[in-house]
Amino acid sequence: AQKITQTQPGMFVQEKEAVTLDCTYDTSDPSYGLFWYKQPSSGEMIFLIYQGSYDQQNATEGRYSLNFQKARKSANLVISASQLGDSAMYFCAMREWFSQGGSEKLVFGKGTKLTVNP
């Protein structure tokens, strides 16, 4: 089974509007971390935001916020006031902690391509 599911291969948004990129995850471990990365056309992977499984509040970083719904196992990224420079691929990822010892690797979803229209 896929650990991270991003169901939207592509999304379009008008400049200055908000957009939500979906991410659901699958884990039976109580301790895990959720991440969002941005990959612009230049190719680099840029860290955007992090949410811990025990965090009570939704994470926010500037125009980025994470809508964390633990019971539904979803961690959607919300980008407010979209800008043309937000056009990129966006990846959701999860890192689990196994009680047997050591952290697991960071597993990525397939990504969502966001296009911001002027």
Add this chain to the structure above:
Amino acid sequence: DAGVIQSPRHEVTEMGQEVTLRCKPISGHDYLFWYRQTMMRGLELLIYFNNNVPIDDSGMPEDRFSAKMPNASFSTLKIQPSEPRDSAVYFCASSLGDTTNEKLFFGSGTQLSVL
């Protein structure tokens, strides 16, 4: 502080040739990861190191792939012999620790084309 540095940025080679990709992690980071990105399979973890020791190489596709980390500031990923299906972007990433809140810092990637 300089980020993760990968070289070369682009590599074009012919099938059967040996390819070596290089990575310098962020100083002080104990974990180093090699990922491969393709359209079909997305981002896949190939191998990761902790304090220069390989911890999990279950993602390495086959014996043609090998990775080493001779010291804390240098790692290589070698493909010998290379095949066209190895064409992909290879990313190196490093992190300070292995707890669930440790984010990975990625290099710019190496675009590999095997003809």
